[in-house]
Amino acid sequence: MEKGRDMFTGTKLIQQNYVRIFDTTLRDGEQSPGATLTSTEKLEIARNLARLGVDVIEAGFPAASPDDLEGVRRIAIEVGNTAPDEMGLTQLPPVICGLARASKGDIDAAWEAVKNAARPCIHTFLATSPIHMQYKLRMKPDEVIELVRAMVSYAKNLCDNVEFSPEDAGRSEPEFLYKVLGIAIEAGANTLNIPDTVGYTTPDEFGKLISGIITNTPGIEKAVVSVHCHDDLGLATANTLAGIQAGARQAEVTVNGIGERAGNTSLEEIVMALHTRRSFFDLETGIDTTQISRISRMVSNFTGILVQPNKAIVGANAFAHEAGIHQDGMLKNNTTYEIMRPETVGIHRSRLVMGKHSGRHALKVQLAEMGYELGTVELNRTFERYKELADKKKVVTDADLEALVEDQFYQSSELYSLEGLQVVCGTMGMPTATVRLRSPEGDIYEYASIGTGPVHASYQAIDGIINIPNTLVEFSVNAITEGIDALGEVTVRLQSETSEVMERTSPQNGRNYARTFGGYGADTDILVASVKAYLAALNKLLIFTGGRQPSSATLLLETTEKS
């Protein structure tokens, strides 16, 4: 009975000082440009969100496409029925939530997706601001009220747990908003989520909005008020906290604050503000803070959305003081400049532990300390790659190990895999690359190409074998650790240029937009890492087209040989 999560039924809070964490990384976060995730990646993130201790996982927008529905369904089945026991709490599985516009089709799709979870939830929404009602919905206020009543009731008939959001609440007329929310409660909504859709409000205004709702909405005592903010003016965290201080007891957040435009409220900032300033807020969450750093890296790797070094809590410098100051004598007292310990968010300052002669057991112990429990086969594969790396690098740090594990296991299924790469380039011009790939059928293909640079040449060579027209929308490389012999980490994001299968529907405006696919690769050779990342993204794209190449693609066999 230490923690609050086991004490709330998913529809009502029992402990008044407990704030539910509703994670929407997989829904609102994934909507950000270029963040498309495969079902497998979503599942992996959902598993880790459950371990992290989030109360609700908004797993997607099932009406967007059949793939999206299936992705949510898998999470509902595989994550929504297991209590994350390893946390040592008698916990319930997380609530699995699906988003739906205020229409029967969307609500049916959401129910279909979440119904197999132990604790399903349908989240439906409709805009209530004059500007959205007039320009987007083309509906009169009365029509909006009737649609809310009808759709919340419809959802409630399917599912015990219903959340309703008045979109663009921040710019809605207060009296109208209270009325709509009252109707939603009457119709059965358990949670009322108040979004600042365009990131326009200040903490004062948002706090007052929430107070006003709590004071004036008929029947509000039957529901939990939730807040959902965006960071366009850099105020998402402050607005969310102001909403909580005004009485909201659910915060909708994403890992690393990813999301459209400037993103959503950061999970880590809300959790650590409540944690670090517990004496001020007198509130708690069910989050295991020591998992924050790890899920931050996972989301960054899977989505290809980097975290800047000066990002609060999860940035590379967040816990770093001036470079070069010796740790031991840095400060006479830790708390003179440090308000949080890095260990609290799962950052372990210890660099390296492993040398060239470390054995399999030492590796296993080290990985376990970092939170990776590998089976024998996986451990053997990692050990092999570790030995290769240790041959090249003087010291192997835990960051290197993390990259190795991530490169190996956080990948979508390998349809095409890299068998060989050879590159020649430089200022003399004619950068040339030759690649050798193994196809899903086990055949070996080779292709050579020139390009504007070595990455271009390599990617052109791959395109010569796997012919899927695409546009590279982002490409970035980072060295994981210090030293020029470091591992390089490459993330790419690309968009298909052809298939209609690639499109999905936006919940906000109902339009279709193209999916973007990310890939990740790590190697001491950044060109090898680049090729791995591109292949990972292409494999992901192939999975979305049904596991093989789109019919428009042809294998260019002229210059390849079969083995």
Next chain:
Amino acid sequence: MEKGRDMFTGTKLIQQNYVRIFDTTLRDGEQSPGATLTSTEKLEIARNLARLGVDVIEAGFPAASPDDLEGVRRIAIEVGNTAPDEMGLTQLPPVICGLARASKGDIDAAWEAVKNAARPCIHTFLATSPIHMQYKLRMKPDEVIELVRAMVSYAKNLCDNVEFSPEDAGRSEPEFLYKVLGIAIEAGANTLNIPDTVGYTTPDEFGKLISGIITNTPGIEKAVVSVHCHDDLGLATANTLAGIQAGARQAEVTVNGIGERAGNTSLEEIVMALHTRRSFFDLETGIDTTQISRISRMVSNFTGILVQPNKAIVGANAFAHEAGIHQDGMLKNNTTYEIMRPETVGIHRSRLVMGKHSGRHALKVQLAEMGYELGTVELNRTFERYKELADKKKVVTDADLEALVEDQFYQSSELYSLEGLQVVCGTMGMPTATVRLRSPEGDIYEYASIGTGPVHASYQAIDGIINIPNTLVEFSVNAITEGIDALGEVTVRLQSETSEVMERTSPQNGRNYARTFGGYGADTDILVASVKAYLAALNKLLIFTGGRQPSSATLLLETTEKS
């Protein structure tokens, strides 16, 4: 008389609704790990801060090292005496400020550095929280009061404009704080800057702290209250705005929010919050918002500190909606999802204008529209590189042009320059690079090396010619534009392993720490860009050692030839 800056003397505000922007990118920002800037880069940033319209430029901590003093002095002379006339306002030059600990030596150094500016300012500080007084200063409260009185008076005797900061004010005893601040005003301080040094407070608390100071400090009507926040809990922007709402009329900020740990308050977030929500705050600044995007890129390139895509105002996605939605029909009304126009912060959505056959004049016009006024020689050099790029790339966008200009002009003096590079690498092992460099004396050196990857091999080859032991602390590559034939942008940061010349003093704890040097390069070949970035960082390091290699270094001539 439209804008406020011309109406305040640098010591007192006349317009009560004007908020001074005090930029500390070059002082507190530059203190962040790896952000070391050369004097030339600092000067260039200072020039652009003046154009941007900041009221005060904190140009450095002159006591840190002779280089730091000289850097501030150059800014005082070259930027502190020119009104940024092109803004069409009868403005004064910006105030140039130097930081000093509460000691005569530091204050003398600060005065020496800023005295040649038209409007100089000395900023001195002393900790006032129990924890800092006890553990860091080892001083009794009475001793602290006497030192503040003595040192503010000492500074005032040198300089008309003095700012005083009680360090860690957020954790100081309120009554003691009021007393110290009253003494500082009595001794002549014109501005009282209240820092939340450790980023610990909430907006409520910080607003109350400022109200309390304004209500209770004796003589407060003679001074301007300033706020200086850190983002450890993601609340820097909200805290700063809360302080301003409580009566502060100066905000201390950095471009992109760079700074130690999670960084300082972002200039762009404060300016755009006040601008976008003018009806709420009823306050104004002297900032030309259309320069924000450009200075953000400049600071990111010079420091090597990346901006994440979901960063408010200046992130790549801040103004992007779902990828693939057609711009024209995206929304029935712009304001349904957009609270700011990208043009307001200087982002021009127009992609591309230039093709392979565009001429010199078209290039000049395009660059001028982007804010770059190049002389004939510079234009010719840029045009040459533009033609080379246009030969390789189908379309050249304004982002490409920006990268070209930045690669060419935003570089420290080239001591060693790249004459040639040849790389062979891939999965077959033995990545090999050959480099050809021109030395400051005009000699040509060549060296070949293998490495763990192509970047390592190239850097080892350079190290074979310019032998300065160093550690690479960061390496990152980004594609500037979409498409795999894009220009790659590389930023590196490295630390010297040897020379004592490299050390500087931290104002907070008085210890020495190693400088870090950043470099930037852009090319369609990421290995060429990597080599350029490394050379730029090494050249910067060489400038700090006095323009040539440190005496410990030797030229390895065995395998090189002189031309």
